[in-house]
Amino acid sequence: MENVFKVLEERGFIEQMTHEAEIKELFEKEKVTFYIGFDPTADSLHVGHFLTVMAMAHMQKAGHRPICLMGGGTGMIGDPTGKADMRKMMTTEIIDYNVSCFKKQLSHFIDFSDDKAIIVDNADWIRNLNYIDFLREIGVHFSVNRMLAAECFKTRMEKGLSFLEFNYMLMQANDFLELNKKYNCVMQLGGNDQWSNIISGVDLIRRKEGKPAFGMTFKLLTNSEGNKMGKTEKGTVWLDPEKTTPYEFYQYWRNVDDKDVKKCLALLTFLPMEEVNRLGSLEGSEINKAKEVLAFELTKIVHNEEEAEKAQKAAKALFSGGAEGGSIPETEIKENELKDDMDILTLLTLSGLCSSRAEGRRLIQQGGLKMNDEKIESFDVVVKKEDFKDGKIMLQKGRKSFHQIKLV
RNA sequence: GGAUGGGUUCCCGAGUGGCCAAAGGGGCCGGACUGUAACUCCGCUGCAUAUAUGCUUCGAAGGUUCGAAUCCUUCCCCAUCCA
Numbered sequence: 295m296e297n298v299f300k301v302l303e304e305r306g307f308i309e310q311m312t313h314e315a316e317i318k319e320l321f322e323k324e325k326v327t328f329y330i331g332f333d334p335t336a337d338s339l340h341v342g343h344f345l346t347v348m349a350m351a352h353m354q355k356a357g358h359r360p361i362c363l364m365g366g367g368t369g370m371i372g373d374p375t376g377k378a379d380m381r382k383m384m385t386t387e388i389i390d391y392n393v394s395c396f397k398k399q400l401s402h403f404i405d406f407s408d409d410k411a412i413i414v415d416n417a418d419w420i421r422n423l424n425y426i427d428f429l430r431e432i433g434v435h436f437s438v439n440r441m442l443a444a445e446c447f448k449t450r451m452e453k454g455l456s457f458l459e460f461n462y463m464l465m466q467a468n469d470f471l472e473l474n475k476k477y478n479c480v481m482q483l484g485g486n487d488q489w490s491n492i493i494s495g496v497d498l499i500r501r502k503e504g505k506p507a508f509g510m511t512f513k514l515l516t517n518s519e520g521n522k523m524g525k526t527e528k529g530t531v532w533l534d535p536e537k538t539t540p541y542e543f544y545q546y547w548r549n550v551d552d553k554d555v556k557k558c559l560a561l562l563t564f565l566p567m568e569e570v571n572r573l574g575s576l577e578g579s580e581i582n583k584a585k586e587v588l589a590f591e592l593t594k595i596v597h598n599e600e601e602a603e604k605a606q607k608a609a610k611a612l613f614s615g616g617a618e619g620g621s622i623p624e625t626e627i628k629e630n631e632l633k634d635d636m637d638i639l640t641l642l643t644l645s646g647l648c649s650s651r652a653e654g655r656r657l658i659q660q661g662g663l664k665m666n667d668e669k670i671e672s673f674d675v676v677v678k679k680e681d682f683k684d685g686k687i688m689l690q691k692g693r694k695s696f697h698q699i700k701l702v
Numbered sequence: 703g704g705a706u707g708g709g710u711u712c713c714c715g716a717g718u719g720g721c722c723a724a725a726g727g728g729g730c731c732g733g734a735c736u737g738u739a740a741c742u743c744c745g746c747u748g749c750a751u752a753u754a755u756g757c758u759u760c761g762a763a764g765g766u767u768c769g770a771a772u773c774c775u776u777c778c779c780c781a782u783c784c785a
Contacts, residue, residue, distance in 0.1 A: 454780065553739090579739085580737090582737060613738050651749085652749065659746090661733065662732040691732085692733090693732095
């Protein structure tokens with residue numbers, strides 16, 4: 295069995311761990327059951343989640359058994375870690391819905407057949423907790439003094455922290471304990487922001503059960519400036535194709551900073567490291583090739599090969615005048631809506647390229663709009679049926695945003 | 703529960719009766735440069751018609767005033783100290 299530790303280390307996943315030597319040995323000798331928690335804060339996973347999912351996939355490939363823990367219970371509280379502000383409370387309906395979305399997405403990446411991986415929801419044990427029992431059984435093992443010293447609460451000590459959120463750490467520690475008892479789960483993985491929460495669980499198991507438990511965290515996916523990746527002007531880059539289209543997804547990775555290409559290839563694709571190193575060392579405009587590979591591979595994993603090809607085709611068509619076809623964001627307009635003609639600003643807002651007519655005016659005034667490859671000089675322009683070539687109009691906002699209008 | 707300081711446009715943050723759609727910075731968007739990169743420079747950044755006007759906005763609701771982000775009242779929320 296290949297030691298997955300080496301794989302994770304080589305690809306740059308690992309940030310810190312509780313017991314290095316023991317963990318290495320464990321991976322060598324045993325089929326390890328481990329878990330990663332996902333709090334259902336939205337109705338789709340995002341790139342940050344995806345990084346830990348990749349780690350999980352590497353682990354599973356190496357023969358270990360993942361548990362995906364859905365935070366249907368912890369989501370009721372909200373993890374204060376790294377958050378500057380208090381979280382909004384979510385209703386159970388929303389949480390349950392989000393959990394169901396997560397489950398669906400995870401099954402794309404993790405093989406749940408034949409008990410090769412497990413999916414559980416901590417709502418099952420958290421929502422029915424008895425307060426006093428919980429305090430007596432779990433609460434006694436926690437020192438407030440130590441918790442307050444924890445890094446994860448530092449930022450919140452200035453901004454304020456409610457008792458509700460303060461309890462989050464106990465809940466997560468208790469999760470680990472539950473999974474340890476039920477499934478013999480001995481290891482928790484997570485993003486590095488989870489370090490405090492993870493070690494609190496490790497400690498709890500060691501104390502209460504007298505059994506070994508381990509924790510390991512992964513590097514957060516940040517760009518060369520230290521900002522979290524997977525955020526754009528439009529918000530988060532989601533894995534759900536309804537929320538972030540495969541084309542937009544592809545473009546996001548096609549446009550990463552030169553300096554981040556290698557890291558992304560290693561962390562977010564399954565390409566062998568020799569290939570990653572080769573692509574990562576390309577220089578000058580050559581690095582664009584590496585970016586294409588990154589975007590393609592990643593889109594392939596998250597969506598599928600067909601979508602990846604469509605996105606790549608579309609990108610090539612738009613940026614280098616290559617073959618037609620592919621998937622460009624598109625808006626349909628009914629022929630009767632168009633009537634005889636429609637002014638360009640209406641079309642812009644309809645397509646979502648601009649959020650208001652004023653924004654559209656600015657765009658045109660500054661020379662940032664092209665229709666069918668011709669610059670629009672004034673915002674009085676009226677779109678007519680004749681402007682549709684093969685039933686389509688191509689709008690280009692700035693250098694990089696394309697949108698098709700289709701007449702139906 | 704008490705005292706004090708706060709809540710301003712995406713974010714930070716000025717603004718204490720008219721010259722405020724509200725300084726400055728960040729971010730976003732657009733332009734130039736380029737490799738669909740980075741850096742740099744310039745422009746832009748509430749909405750609607752228009753190049754002036756109207757409408758909505760400064761925690762919420764009322765009130766004073768010819769006129770309020772700015773004053774008053776009540777309420778909500780946050781921080782710090784005290785209990």
